[in-house]
Amino acid sequence: MLSPKTQYSLKNAREYFAEHLSAGDYYSEGHHTAGEWIGEGAQRLQLSGDVHEADFLSLCENLHPKTGDSLTQRKGLRLGGPCGSAAEHPGGSRRVFYDFTISAPKSVSIAALVAGDQRILEAHTLAIRAALSELEPFASTRVRVGGGNGDRRTGNLIAATFTHDTSRALDPHLHTHCIVFNATFDPVEGRWKALQNFEMLRAQKYVENVYYHVLARELRAHGYGISNRRRGDFELLGVSQALCERFSKRHAEIDSLTEALLAAHPEKAGANVAAMREHLAQSKRSRKVRHADPAQLKVQWTVQLTPAEAATLHTLRSHNTGEVASNAGTAAAALDLAEGHLFERRSVASEHELWRYALEFGRGGSFGVEELKAELQRRDYVRDAEHPGKFTTRWALAIEQGVLELARSGVGQWHPYSEIQTACPGLDADQARAAEQILSSRDFVTLFRGAAGTGKSRTLSHVFERLQEAGYGVHVVAPQRQQALDLAASGMSGATTLSEFLVRKPLRSRDVILVDEAGQIGGETMLALLSLAKDHGARLILSGDTRQHG
Numbered sequence: 001m002l003s004p005k006t007q008y009s010l011k012n013a014r015e016y017f018a019e020h021l022s023a024g025d026y027y028s029e030g031h032h033t034a035g036e037w038i039g040e041g042a043q044r045l046q047l048s049g050d051v052h053e054a055d056f057l058s059l060c061e062n063l064h065p066k067t068g069d070s071l072t073q074r075k076g077l078r079l080g081g082p083c084g085s086a087a088e089h090p091g092g093s094r095r096v097f098y099d100f101t102i103s104a105p106k107s108v109s110i111a112a113l114v115a116g117d118q119r120i121l122e123a124h125t126l127a128i129r130a131a132l133s134e135l136e137p138f139a140s141t142r143v144r145v146g147g148g149n150g151d152r153r154t155g156n157l158i159a160a161t162f163t164h165d166t167s168r169a170l171d172p173h174l175h176t177h178c179i180v181f182n183a184t185f186d187p188v189e190g191r192w193k194a195l196q197n198f199e200m201l202r203a204q205k206y207v208e209n210v211y212y213h214v215l216a217r218e219l220r221a222h223g224y225g226i227s228n229r230r231r232g233d234f235e236l237l238g239v240s241q242a243l244c245e246r247f248s249k250r251h252a253e254i255d256s257l258t259e260a261l262l263a264a265h266p267e268k269a270g271a272n273v274a275a276m277r278e279h280l281a282q283s284k285r286s287r288k289v290r291h292a293d294p295a296q297l298k299v300q301w302t303v304q305l306t307p308a309e310a311a312t313l314h315t316l317r318s319h320n321t322g323e324v325a326s327n328a329g330t331a332a333a334a335l336d337l338a339e340g341h342l343f344e345r346r347s348v349a350s351e352h353e354l355w356r357y358a359l360e361f362g363r364g365g366s367f368g369v370e371e372l373k374a375e376l377q378r379r380d381y382v383r384d385a386e387h388p389g390k391f392t393t394r395w396a397l398a399i400e401q402g403v404l405e406l407a408r409s410g411v412g413q414w415h416p417y418s419e420i421q422t423a424c425p426g427l428d429a430d431q432a433r434a435a436e437q438i439l440s441s442r443d444f445v446t447l448f449r450g451a452a453g454t455g456k457s458r459t460l461s462h463v464f465e466r467l468q469e470a471g472y473g474v475h476v477v478a479p480q481r482q483q484a485l486d487l488a489a490s491g492m493s494g495a496t497t498l499s500e501f502l503v504r505k506p507l508r509s510r511d512v513i514l515v516d517e518a519g520q521i522g523g524e525t526m527l528a529l530l531s532l533a534k535d536h537g538a539r540l541i542l543s544g545d546t547r548q549h550g
Contacts, residue, residue: 410444
């Protein structure tokens with residue numbers, strides 16, 4: 001996985017280099033980890049090969065490592081000290097660097113470090129370089145000259161990579177810290193400026209999948225079999241989940257801390273758990289163990305294996321079936337699957353989003369990233385001239401136009417559902433007004449948007465009851481099973497999933513299809529639903545929250 005973290009404190013940045021980045025790991029046999037300079041920005045500063053402390057710390061202080069001059073105009077470094085103390089934080093808003101940490105799947109770490117396959121370390125390094133080469137083009141800077149107020153792509157980074165092989169719990173954990181300094185060269189203005197990382201963060205899932213794809217391809221070439229996982233990464237065939245969990249003590253520790261925090265503070269139950277875990281990981285971590293004895297670590301890892309697991313680790317390279325699990329071993333096949341997935345849910349997409357899903361579907365295939373990009377350029381997409389990199393397919397455009405045409409053809413063509421204004425017991429003023437507007441609609445398709453916590457379900461229940469009282473046959477549907485169950489529990493009996501409804505097609509003239517969470521429905525499915533309703537003389541009420549499900 002790829003996880004970014006911003007470093008604001010100069011003091012912490014200095015300590016981070018000494019105590020963590022350059023601390024020796026198992027395969028460095030207790031010596032300092034030598035980082036490697038990466039990026040066109042680093043080349044412009046004549047930085048290459050091993051990372052030396054003086055150069056690294058100069059960049060942390062926003063100084064040119066060769067001349068000692070200020071690199072960018074921004075000098076607001078946060079020196080450290082008590083949070084919020086202005087005396088200790090003169091101008092403390094400048095970002096020192098971004099730490100993009102890329103971690104190998106746990107089973108890969110086990111095969112590399114416990115089973116001792118050095119070729120996996122080389123494959124990891126190759127995949128890291130490929131990922132960073134794809135991250136660099138998204139580097140940007142802000143443009144404020146001539147009344148401008150936007151961003152401009154610069155396509156160059158000053159980056160240093162440090163590869164480590166243990167977690168803080170001293171489990172095998174192959175990962176690389178990609179330190180990206182807050183400076184990029186603007187060729188238009190001819191000077192170094194602060195790095196704008198917005199586009200880099202948007203493309204991080206693509207970059208992550210570049211790493212996974214190249215790593216999986218190299219592993220398959222070495223005889224390993226891979227199994228893609230639903231959450232987006234993969235594991236090696238033959239390494240059990242139990243063994244991966246045994247060597248994930250730090251992960252289990254964070255799980256335990258998160259559970260304890262939620263138990264002590266029930267009011268945090270609706271919080272962002274991923275952000276909570278990240279905070280705990282940073283605030284509750286022990287210091288990096290320096291100069292760990294490699295022989296002792298090897299023994300410590302080996303004694304945690306059962307005899308069967310030890311035997312299996314030495315036969316892992318026989319688990320390659322010769323086929324890619326996704327059946328998308330070519331760039332064309334991977335793009336076909338990516339198009340079907342992305343444009344069923346989106347009208348317009350960015351190139352890097354399509355690349356991401358193509359690499360995910362075709363992970364470990366024989367094609368490279370450049371071959372994938374070339375295949376994309378050959379295809380007859382509808383491109384946005386004003387926003388390079390944005391496009392859609394003619395198929396997706398035709399689907400959207402079909403939905404719009406059906407909706408427009410029924411505007412004002414029906415009698416209101418109910419022309420009688422009645423009391424709305426249990427509804428507040430806004431909910432009652434929304435219900436009456438829905439019931440007075442004369443359109444084929446009526447849209448109802450309600451944000452979370454506004455009483456949307458209560459309003460829909462009232463509309464459902466009024467429609468039944470008026471003699472309409474009402475079909476309540478939702479994309480997912482649990483959503484349908486929740487609708488039924490709120491009083492809308494007979495609620496079912498949209499897929500079940502489209503199979504049964506139980507429609508008659510003047511029926512009403514009430515759809516909740518309509519924003520989750522793909523374009524092709526929505527067109528099928530509207531066409532079915534139109535053919536049977538039925539109408540639709542589409543409910544959802546565009547801010548939750550765009």
